Amino acid sequence: MSTDCDVLIAGAGPVGAALACALAPLPLRVWLVDAAPPPAPEQPDRRALALGLGSGRILHGLGVWPVLADRAAPIRRLEVTEKGWPGVTRMAAVEIGAPALGWVLGDLALQRALLARVADSAVQRHAAAVTALAQGDGMLTVTLNGPNGDTVARTRLLVAADGSDSTVCRLGGLPRQARELPDSALLAQLSTDRPHAGTAHERFAASGPMALLPGAGCGDYTLVWTLPHQRADDLAALPAQHLLPIAQEAFGWRAGKFRGLANPRSVRLRESWLTRATGERVLAIGNAANTLHPIAAQGFNLGLRDVAAAAGLLADAAAGEADPGGAGLLAAYQHTRQADWRQLRQVTDWLPRLFENPSPPLASARGLGLATLDLLAPLKRRLMTHAMGLGGAQNRLQRGAWP
Numbered sequence: 397m398s399t400d401c402d403v404l405i406a407g408a409g410p411v412g413a414a415l416a417c418a419l420a421p422l423p424l425r426v427w428l429v430d431a432a433p434p435p436a437p438e439q440p441d442r443r444a445l446a447l448g449l450g451s452g453r454i455l456h457g458l459g460v461w462p463v464l465a466d467r468a469a470p471i472r473r474l475e476v477t478e479k480g481w482p483g484v485t486r487m488a489a490v491e492i493g494a495p496a497l498g499w500v501l502g503d504l505a506l507q508r509a510l511l512a513r514v515a516d517s518a519v520q521r522h523a524a525a526v527t528a529l530a531q532g533d534g535m536l537t538v539t540l541n542g543p544n545g546d547t548v549a550r551t552r553l554l555v556a557a558d559g560s561d562s563t564v565c566r567l568g569g570l571p572r573q574a575r576e577l578p579d580s581a582l583l584a585q586l587s588t589d590r591p592h593a594g595t596a597h598e599r600f601a602a603s604g605p606m607a608l609l610p611g612a613g614c615g616d617y618t619l620v621w622t623l624p625h626q627r628a629d630d631l632a633a634l635p636a637q638h639l640l641p642i643a644q645e646a647f648g649w650r651a652g653k654f655r656g657l658a659n660p661r662s663v664r665l666r667e668s669w670l671t672r673a674t675g676e677r678v679l680a681i682g683n684a685a686n687t688l689h690p691i692a693a694q695g696f697n698l699g700l701r702d703v704a705a706a707a708g709l710l711a712d713a714a715a716g717e718a719d720p721g722g723a724g725l726l727a728a729y730q731h732t733r734q735a736d737w738r739q740l741r742q743v744t745d746w747l748p749r750l751f752e753n754p755s756p757p758l759a760s761a762r763g764l765g766l767a768t769l770d771l772l773a774p775l776k777r778r779l780m781t782h783a784m785g786l787g788g789a790q791n792r793l794q795r796g797a798w799p
């Protein structure tokens with residue numbers, strides 16, 4: 397068996413698996429490596445992901461949307477409010493003539509669908525972790541540690557899709573910055589007595605921002621509640637019947653009466669980003685490039701746009717028989733992606749801070765701001781377009797037409 401490939405993707409999480417799907421129809425030898433086993437069919441999702449309309453189009457282009465459409469709960473409306481203050485910004489899919497602003501999907505359901513698609517392709521999958529790199533003559537030599545010990549592979553491009561603690565970025569010398577976050581996310585399944593009709597809520601409460609993402613059942617939501625670490629751990633340890641009234645009190649009655657709460661758990665939040673997402677024959681995508689606070693529910697959406705950009709450039713390189721790890725391609729990737737990365741980092745940075753000061757003059761100004769934004773249709777439409785991942789130039793995969 398040849399140990400040479402054109403593109404070696406390290407990490408078969410949802411972002412690495414999506415890139416493998418995108419590259420599968422191209423005339424490239426592609427490897428996808430991950431030491432962790434793929435999620436088992438019965439394994440419950442770790443979290444619900446809110447996907448923008450733009451991500452839905454990319455998943456359509458990758459051929460996985462038909463499998464996922466039935467499980468995806470549509471987000472038809474979004475309401476942004478602050479508890480205890482009047483003022484609301486409402487965004488509705490009908491305002492832009494779309495069927496939905498986006499969808500809510502389980503992370504492992506998504507990863508399984510992508511990996512099933514990869515399994516039907518010529519992409520080679522290997523159960524191994526990248527542990528070392530060496531530059532060679534127009535190739536990178538990559539050490540892979542698998543069940544039978546170390547092997548080596550040679551590749552023209554190595555893609556770091558290995559998550560927040562990316563070994564590949566470290567080995568490739570990609571510079572990382574990190575910000576210590578005081579927050580955890582408390583996640584739980586909630587049921588309410590009022591049909592949600594596809595409404596998602598982003599509610600700024602005194603205890604911390606709370607998101608309710610609509611689920612498949614008519615009153616079912618996923619709760620994502622940002623709290624200081626200790627508070628999140630303490631609440632997650634409570635019996636569900638004790639946590640339920642605390643969550644209701646914090647959120648208020650905007651989504652109706654909370655009737656049931658299940659599977660509370662707390663997750664430490666992290667934030668880190670690369671100041672340059674490319675190195676010699678290496679580029680980074682997904683959490684390896686940017687790990688964001690989930691307040692704007694954008695991490696995976698951003699990672700899918702990395703996939704679309706990298707796949708578009710690699711398709712052009714393959715068509716022109718150019719080097720997939722060449723300096724021109726790497727520079728173009730960094731150039732194409734950096735504005736999107738910077739903007740989202742800014743949003744996830746200022747959004748929690750904007751709502752953290754409880755002083756009445758500031759809170760009432762925020763209420764006025766939310767109410768005013770609700771009336772400013774053109775500005776609101778622009779924000780919606782960006783939040784759905786439809787801002788800026790869209791390449792072929794982003795338009796859902798691939799390869």
Ligand SMILES: Cc1cc2nc3c(=O)[nH]c(=O)nc-3n(C[C@H](O)[C@H](O)[C@H](O)COP(=O)(O)OP(=O)(O)OC[C@H]3O[C@@H](n4cnc5c(N)ncnc54)[C@H](O)[C@@H]3O)c2cc1C
Nearest residue numbers: 407409410411446525526558559682683693694695696697
């Ligand atoms: C509470 C919470 C809520 C969120 N909600 C949303 C949301 O609503 N919408 C949204 O868009 N995003 C959301 N996100 C973000 C989203 O979950 C991530 O952006 C996404 O899962 C990142 O996927 P990834 O494939 O880049 O990384 P990962 O899922 O971390 O995958 C990395 C893979 O790399 C493998 N790996 C590690 N080291 C190596 C190595 N050395 N060699 C080979 N493989 C390796 C690992 O085994 C793993 O399989 C949320 C995040 C959190 C924490």
